[in-house]
Amino acid sequence: DAKTTQPNSMESNEEEPVHLPCNHSTISGTDYIHWYRQLPSQGPEYVIHGLTSNVNNRMASLAIAEDRKSSTLILHRATLRDAAVYYCILEPSNTGKLIFGQGTTLQVKP
Amino acid sequence: DSGVTQTPKHLITATGQRVTLRCSPRSGDLSVYWYQQSLDQGLQFLIHYYNGEERAKGNILERFSAQQFPDLHSELNLSSLELGDSALYFCASSDRGTGTEAFFGQGTRLTVV
Numbered sequence: 001d002a003k004t005t006q007p008n009s010m011e012s013n014e015e016e017p018v019h020l021p022c023n024h025s026t027i028s029g030t031d032y033i034h035w036y037r038q039l040p041s042q043g044p045e046y047v048i049h050g051l052t053s054n055v056n057n058r059m060a061s062l063a064i065a066e067d068r069k070s071s072t073l074i075l076h077r078a079t080l081r082d083a084a085v086y087y088c089i090l091e092p093s094n095t096g097k098l099i100f101g102q103g104t105t106l107q108v109k110p
Numbered sequence: 111d112s113g114v115t116q117t118p119k120h121l122i123t124a125t126g127q128r129v130t131l132r133c134s135p136r137s138g139d140l141s142v143y144w145y146q147q148s149l150d151q152g153l154q155f156l157i158h159y160y161n162g163e164e165r166a167k168g169n170i171l172e173r174f175s176a177q178q179f180p181d182l183h184s185e186l187n188l189s190s191l192e193l194g195d196s197a198l199y200f201c202a203s204s205d206r207g208t209g210t211e212a213f214f215g216q217g218t219r220l221t222v223v
Contacts, residue, residue, distance in 0.1 A: 033208045043200050043214030094208045095166040100153035
């Protein structure tokens with residue numbers, strides 16, 4: 001299974017945009033790219049996912065590189081509630097299997 | 111509230127024992143997934159069932175087994191428990207089997223003493 005690489009931690013100021021990078025250089029052509037986040041003592045929460053094209057939803061945007069070897073999760077205006085561990089995840093096609101990495105701990109400063 | 115219900119929330123048991131963790135998926139979801147989260151291993155995929163059939167398997171130990179019943183709820187059975195099995199066990203569900211949003215429960219915290 002392909003793996004993802006993320007920075008261990010990032011900081012952001014409240015109400016500023018945040019760009020969370022992820023490298024997945026060994027991604028297969030049919031692997032989905034997912035982002036989930038996890039708050040302490042809670043289960044992971046879905047943020048966004050995509051295959052080849054950039055995606056937007058009410059929570060965030062996902063920018064996928066043309067060669068699909070990297071992606072960036074964009075939070076347009078960080079709030080204190082966005083402080084969490086963010087996981088960039090690959091899902092081999094037709095398995096439903098989410099392969100979690102170590103994630104990025106995002107701190108949001110007021 | 112994700113709509114996924116896991117019971118029990120906490121479980122303390124002794125080494126060598128067997129336990130059953132239960133998961134009720136969101137209404138209408140056909141897929142159920144099990145994950146283990148420990149401090150040293152992070153979140154690890156264990157197994158995926160779709161409409162009663164096993165769809166994918168991760169590094170699930172032979173001492174662990176799971177099934178999905180006709181009413182779509184699922185159970186994860188852990189036997190011959192070891193100290194290293196202490197972890198958070200999450201269940202998730204989704205409407206399809208791939209390329210879709212999964213909803214996670216609050217987890218069952220298992221402590222083996």
